Amino acid sequence: MNHWQPLDAPAKQYPAARCAVPLELKVVTCTGRSISIAACLKYSASDPYAVRLDIYAGYGTSTAWVFARDLLTVGVSRAVGADDVSVHPLPQGGRPTVVITLRGQEDTGVLHAQTSRVRRFLALTERIVATGQESGRLDIDMLLRRLLDEGPAGSAR
Template sequence: MNQSLTLWAADRPDYPLAAVLSYSAADPYAVRLAFLQGRRETAVYGFARELLAAGLTDPAGQGDVMVGPHECEAYLVLTLRPQDSYPFALYVERDRIADFVEQTYRQVPHGRERVNVDAWIERILTEVA
């Protein structure tokens, strides 16, 4: 399941960024945020679905990804900390994220997440090789 997004840099709100938020039942605990330039992914962040859900109402997260309410209720603040770089804050429409989170819970309800550990290990080993 994919959700296209427009994000705005806090320091450059006049410069929108295109991104896609993804979720797969094969990895039910995680979401993936990919920034796009044309059709090419330029940066990808993976983080917990629960982090995104918690950030709808309260500040959540530590480290590479943080999500929380904006002073304007229509937006969330998404703060990313790239490796070897400074953190940057982005604004995203709260309703788009809330709809996405709701869809993920319809696909795999909270508490019903199951992971095929053998397939997961095989995928990791294949990517490393």
């Protein structure tokens, strides 16, 4: 299954208040070699505080990271975040880059994305749900029903 679109492909806007912007991430290995990885930033009004970063590792496998939209918004201008996800700008030879660091239990990935692509994605998310308006998009009653139906730790009743 091919999840990747060329970088010049237009960002998708879905009728259900979602958007997706494909990215080419650069990963710098410990030997200094740079590897390109296909990825996609996704946003949905149904989870207005979060963004999703799908990273396509090849062979039909992918990894998804979900983190606060605010991390990207602030991270294009200054360093932000701790623990699992941090974001900071890195001016690189006329091509501004956003560095996204993802920390798992055993590994850490340092990913470089074009700032212009990240800003494009953030502009699309703003059109869907403006910053500061997220709480108005949450369906608290539905979330409570779902929690009560699932019981403790997501177990079905």
